[in-house]
Amino acid sequence: MEQGSASVAFEVLGLPAPQGSKSAYVRGGRAVVVDGSSRSGRERHARWRADVTDAARRARTLIGGGSFAGPVEVSVTFYFAPVKSDAYRTRHFVAPDIDKLVRSVLDSLTNSGLIHDDSLVFSLSAKKFYAQEMRGFVGASVVVADWSGVEAEDREALKAQRRESRRAHRSPLGSAPSA
8 A cells, every 4th residue: 555644554353343234123113223134243243343443543642643634545454263174265255245344444443533534535455364373363454544645735736737737828919829
């Protein structure tokens, strides 16, 4: 991941849990909407979100307790327990879906205050692996890079380029075009 003006990296220990679809039911004449379809799934998800939120809050101290308010790039690598039937498998290409895992992490980054909103993410990279001896943990590695400084520089460069382009296309009134 190319880095912007500031970045923070941290690890989250625990079993990654997806943010599932919403389920709705009626209780006492009122509609109730909950995450996921099972109580155990909701509990796993709540634990995972709390773990990610706590780790992100601790990581905020690395940037002076601040928060990213401009464009950010996020990279997440999830690690799952190895499969007992195949200890040499490295890539995790079965459920849970990577997009639901990422949704849970991005919402936790917002809840922790590390980023103002997950809509600030302009670049996202996510991978799923089985934890091997060299990695040694089940959980996730997260990197959040702030691109506010780069965005400001790019904006100023584009403004200067457009000003120069307008100047080059203007010709004085009454002058004949050059041959």
